[in-house]
Amino acid sequence: MTVWINEQPRELPVGTRLFAVRDLCKPEADVLIVNGFPATSDQPLRDQDRVVLIRRGERPSAGELEALMAARHTPGVHERVKGASVGIAGAGGLGSAVAVALARIGVGRLIIADFDVVEPSNLNRQQYFVDQIGLPKVEALRDNLARINPYVKVDIFNGRLTPENIPTVFAEARILVEAFDAAAQKAMLVESFRRHFPERPLVAASGLAGYQPSNTVVTRRVGAQLVLVGDGQSAARPGEGLMAPRVGIAAHHQANAVLRLLLGEEPQ
Amino acid sequence: MKIKINGEPRDLSPPLTVAEYLATLGLEVERVAVEHNHRILPRENFAEAQLADGDTLEIIQFVGGG
Helix, strand or coil, X not given: CEEEECCEEEECCCCCEHHHHHHHHCCCCCEEEECCEECCCCCECCCCCEEEEECCCCCCCHHHHHHHHHCCCCCCHHHHHHCXXXXXXXXXXXXXXXXXXXXXXXXXXXXXXXXXXXXHHHHHCCCCCHHHCCCEHHHHHHHHHHHHCCCCEEEEEECCXXXXXXXXXXXXXXXXXXXXXXXXXXXXHXXXXXXXXXXXXXXXXXXXXXXXXXXXXXXXXXXXXXXXXECCCCCCECCECCCHHHHHHHHHHHHHHHHHHHCCCCCC | CEEEECCEEEECCCCCEHHHHHHXXXXXXXXXXXXXXXEEECHHHCCCCECCCCXXXXXXXXXXXX
């Protein structure tokens, strides 16, 4: 039978057990993952099983790393996610968190657009660091994503998105995430993208400020290719600021809607 | 005429354009996106887009924050 060991195929006698494989291939391994799940006890292996052997705390070689990261994904999911190209319009509280989530699950390509630089007031919710204040957000985010998952291709556009440049910047995005701050910009983006790419899904957000209950943030499909996340009401204004928990909830609704769309599931 | 608006059936009197209907709701045009019969309706066409019996309208109102 063939068993995949750290993503390399290996012929083994039928009935070979997990601990025997460890002893054979990597006796110092103390984390054993079989088909995406950590194994705590010895078990017989079957043809086409995927086994990952890790020594806790060890930094794997570049070649092994991607396989080890992918090992945590449900088999079959990784291939589909890796082939995806997702656009993110805006790299603030929503966009930076969506980008981190999609990079962690190994989305193959992200196209991220923003015109702003990192400011101290962003750090209460956005995925940047103090030492990145003053840097263009798209550059800072690209650097952070590379530290999280270097196997994601990140393309950046450092500038304002307009009805004229949206079709060009996101020409290769099969799904777009609307992650702007200003209401009129959100409407402009939805109108422009839907107009040029009516067959491509768009995941937008509206209503995520403040500290109202988490469960008022919902995902719903409002059109054939239009998904809307948020409570629809809570605008950012004096007395109702934007904060990491609820913006993060909305961002992860968006990221999960993207993942579900990539896997052919209904987003809501 | 019967129009489905954001999933809810409504009975409206013709003639009525999308711009006129949005005005009755008091919505700020620059903060909405409108899908008319499942296609995005560019805002420069709101004033000339006539509603007709059996139409569907999705009006997405955006609020700020992100």
